Amino acid sequence: DTAVSQTPKYLVTQMGNDKSIKCEQNLGHDTMYWYKQDSKKFLKIMFSYNNKELIINETVPNRFSPKSPDKAHLNLHINSLELGDSAVYFCASSQLQGGYGYTFGSGTRLTVV
């Protein structure tokens, strides 16, 4: 059983398209996150949801919209994809806010061409 699963693992799409990445966790955690890792390997937090409520929204373009239908799912929808959106996106969950015991998914590699 994968604790935090993301789909798809790879996504290649053209500029201007709209795409979604899905994330599900079966750990019973209350908080879920999206992180972006760019080509320089810097990991940056994008969003955080606690029990379906948005609690962290970093300076991310409005084209990125997270959606949490329930506390086990946090999807990321991206509109009008741009070349600079190419990156690896990681979903994570934790029981408590703060640093303890984040569990990350295996990542979705998005390539915009």
Added chain:
Amino acid sequence: DAKTTQPTSMDCAEGRAANLPCNHSTISGNEYVYWYRQIHSQGPQYIIHGLKNNETNEMASLIITEDRKSSTLILPHATLRDTAVYYCIVLTQGGSEKLVFGKGTKLTVNP
């Protein structure tokens, strides 16, 4: 903003102990030290955390200096699979702070 400084890279021989240092001179009293690692093409993985006492689990040991301004992560018998980027992070536990990754230390375990 990362509150820690770590060497950019380190090498270690397989089977030997890997000692990864981290400086966190501005750490406050309620902040914990966390260690995560990211093996190539995988998501980050939690290793260990501590407040002021030394900690040990099945993966590693964490040694925190008495003044808490620095710490060392110890992998007692490094294997090739321990090659990864290791991140030292400080923040409060159970607070609203987010896990912020710095540049980390790229550890290469050599055969």
